[in-house]
Amino acid sequence: MSKDSDPYLKLDHIAKSFQRGSTTTEVLRDIHLSIANGEYISIIGHSGCGKSTLLNIIGGLTPVTKGAVLLQNREVNSPGPERAIVFQNHSLLPWLSVYDNVAIAVNKVFSGRKSRAERDEWIKHNLALVHMSHALEKFPSELSGGMKQRVGIARALSLEPKILLLDEPFGALDALTRAHLQDSVMEIHSRLKNTMIMITHDVDEAVLLSNRIVMMTNGPAATIGEVLTVPLARPRDRLALVSDATYTQCRAAVIEFLYARHKAPSLVA
Numbered sequence: 126m127s128k129d130s131d132p133y134l135k136l137d138h139i140a141k142s143f144q145r146g147s148t149t150t151e152v153l154r155d156i157h158l159s160i161a162n163g164e165y166i167s168i169i170g171h172s173g174c175g176k177s178t179l180l181n182i183i184g185g186l187t188p189v190t191k192g193a194v195l196l197q198n199r200e201v202n203s204p205g206p207e208r209a210i211v212f213q214n215h216s217l218l219p220w221l222s223v224y225d226n227v228a229i230a231v232n233k234v235f236s237g238r239k240s241r242a243e244r245d246e247w248i249k250h251n252l253a254l255v256h257m258s259h260a261l262e263k264f265p266s267e268l269s270g271g272m273k274q275r276v277g278i279a280r281a282l283s284l285e286p287k288i289l290l291l292d293e294p295f296g297a298l299d300a301l302t303r304a305h306l307q308d309s310v311m312e313i314h315s316r317l318k319n320t321m322i323m324i325t326h327d328v329d330e331a332v333l334l335s336n337r338i339v340m341m342t343n344g345p346a347a348t349i350g351e352v353l354t355v356p357l358a359r360p361r362d363r364l365a366l367v368s369d370a371t372y373t374q375c376r377a378a379v380i381e382f383l384y385a386r387h388k389a390p391s392l393v394a
């Protein structure tokens with residue numbers, strides 16, 4: 126039974142090692158974190174430290190070696206529609222239209238609960254959330270990178286996930302498209318109030334979007350080095366924040382962690 130005092134999502138002393146022949150690589154060690162319902166968490170850390178591994182563990186795609194992921198006090202160790210993942214490389218099915226790429230997820234999860242007309246409305250509603258209503262019949266090859274990413278986000282949202290897991294969702298996009306999508310994600314988060322966990326390499330993106338930023342130490346055996354709370358009110362406006370002292374302080378704290386105290390291994394002299 127879950128109690129009110131229990132965290133919504135708990136990463137309970139998670140460790141992960143990969144085995145290759147007789148060699149064991151310890152990637153994550155003692156990852157411990159409680160996340161509240163509706164929080165926006167960013168995970169930041171140098172390349173190869175184990176961020177994707179951690180996200181895949183939360184998504185139930187990778188088994189833990191030690192510890193557990195607890196969602197409302199229940200262990201989750203396999204994928205489920207309540208935890209949707211958006212990958213960095215937009216994973217749309219190229220032979221399906223924008224509409225059908227979302228429909229395939231909706232039909233799978235809601236076929237017993239929603240009528241055909243309700244599902245059609247729901248598919249269109251989610252594509253409208255990411256401003257893609259004008260391209261329902263288009264195929265992935267006809268879309269820009271940002272548009273494909275938006276469809277990927279719509280597909281993930283259409284599952285009504287309690288938790289949306291985003292692995293560098295804007296990594297491959299140009300700066301303007303990236304800013305636009307960040308704004309869309311903030312808008313969706315404020316409207317749906319779901320829990321978001323996002324991996325990023327971008328310090329400004331982490332500060333702009335997050336309630337808390339989880340900073341990871343370098344691998345092997347990476348763990349959480351520090352967790353920074355971002356006490357900025359919402360809605361947040363990127364232009365106004367440029368000259369905001371709290372924003373600047375948060376930014377400086379993350380940069381200090383990543384580039385002074387925990388330099389990328391290849392950059393340490």
Ligand SMILES: Nc1ncnc2c1ncn2[C@@H]1O[C@H](COP(=O)(O)OP(=O)(O)OP(=O)(O)O)[C@@H](O)[C@H]1O
Binds near residue numbers: 174176179
């Ligand atoms: N299936 C696997 N088998 C063996 N080793 C793996 C496997 N998946 C990941 N690793 C190793 O675990 C470490 C962490 O990888 P991971 O992809 O989680 O890093 P990351 O922090 O997401 O990096 P990046 O920022 O470059 O995406 C790496 O050393 C990687 O080689």
Ligand SMILES: [Mg+2]
Binds near residue numbers: 176177178
């Ligand atoms: Mg990764």
